[in-house]
Amino acid sequence: MKYRLMDVLACPMCKKFPLELIVLSERELEGVEAPQGFRCSDYCGLKKAFLKDLEEEPDCCSCFSREIVEGVLYCPECGRWYPIIDEIPRLLPDKIRQEKDIKKVELAFLKKHADELPDKITKEGRPFNLAG
Ligand SMILES: [Zn+2]
Numbered sequence: 401m402k403y404r405l406m407d408v409l410a411c412p413m414c415k416k417f418p419l420e421l422i423v424l425s426e427r428e429l430e431g432v433e434a435p436q437g438f439r440c441s442d443y444c445g446l447k448k449a450f451l452k453d454l455e456e457e458p459d460c461c462s463c464f465s466r467e468i469v470e471g472v473l474y475c476p477e478c479g480r481w482y483p484i485i486d487e488i489p490r491l492l493p494d495k496i497r498q499e500k501d502i503k504k505v506e507l508a509f510l511k512k513h514a515d516e517l518p519d520k521i522t523k524e525g526r527p528f529n530l531a532g
């Protein structure tokens with residue numbers, strides 16, 4: 401998932417924008433160059449700020465050419481977390497995440513990265529977490 405997607409992604413359950421991004425691993429895309437003068441439009445995922453609040457022009461070419469391989473999108477409004485697995489953000493509604501196969505994958509992801517993630521996700525995150 402490219403950083404620039406933070407500019408458009410909202411929580412599928414409560415529609416909160418922007419979401420918080422926690423990056424676990426990322427890579428630079430080779431041979432991918434941002435269009436001349438590219439910049440995020442409202443919210444810059446790399447700077448974690450609205451462009452209007454920044455004093456300097458952010459380097460949004462990186463938002464275009466850096467891919468998050470694994471990470472978590474967290475909704476500060478409703479406390480839900482959404483995994484980024486194999487570069488794909490999985491912004492699914494609760495009902496689908498409760499399906500056995502999906503829940504299994506997402507819980508395994510959470511367990512694998514438990515040490516790298518804050519308690520608000522591992523212990524209190526919705527719709528499920530590791531606290532049981
Ligand atoms: Zn940007």
Ligand SMILES: [Zn+2]
Nearest residue numbers: 411414475478
């Ligand atoms: Zn939400």
